[in-house]
Amino acid sequence: MFNNLFGKKPTVKEQQRDNDRALRKAGRDIERERKKLEMEEKKLEMEIKKNAQAGNKEACTLLAKQLVQLRKQKNRTYAANSKITSVGFQNKTIGANIALSGAMATTAKTMSDMNKVMRPEKLAGDMRAFQQANMKMEMTDEMINDTMDDILAESDDEEETNKIVGQVLDEIGIEVSGKMSEAPSAISGTIGESSRVATEKDIESQLAKLRSS
Secondary structure, three states: OHHHHOOOOOOHHHHHHHHHHHHHHHHHHHHHHHHHHHHHHHHHHHHHHHHHHHOOHHHHHHHHHHHHHHHHHHHHHHHHHHHHHHHHHHHHHHHHHHHHHHHHHHHHHHHHHHHHHHOHHHHHHHHHHHHHHHHHHHHHHHHHHHHHHHHHHHHHHHHHHHHHHHHHHHHOOOOOHHHHHHOOOOOOOOOOHHHHHHHHHHHHHHHHHHHHO
């Protein structure tokens, strides 16, 4: 109502409130009119009884016709009130449909915006790139693990060999434990080529002494 005074177009909710207000007012007006008709109806009924007791048939007939018309009018108020109630429900239903339509429009716009942002071909490309990078990382990790296993396995074999040689020399009475401990050993994670050569030379020297004795 105030929006109309200032020439501003009302919103849907404001229009609904105005409609509800107008319908309630119309319903109250009809109720007042029906009560007036009911009062007139009682008066006519009393007048008809009064004239009937007086034997005035013509007056009774005239008053009876008026009573029939009044009751028809009263029935019209019931029909009008039912119509107002129906319109009120329709007004609420229209408002709900408008709200639902607005929500669906907002949802459609949101989905459209999401489709513009997502770009499925780019997402598919990113997923393929991730898959390739992940496979490469797994292959690299596997190669590193295999290399480490080879190095550690070879180092373990060399240590085991040196241990066996030391035991054999101890059995035949050659004291090489001190010299073996002084010989350079393989650094963890690498194969010490120089330590292996030094160890072999030391063993050959000891064997030469054994043959000459």
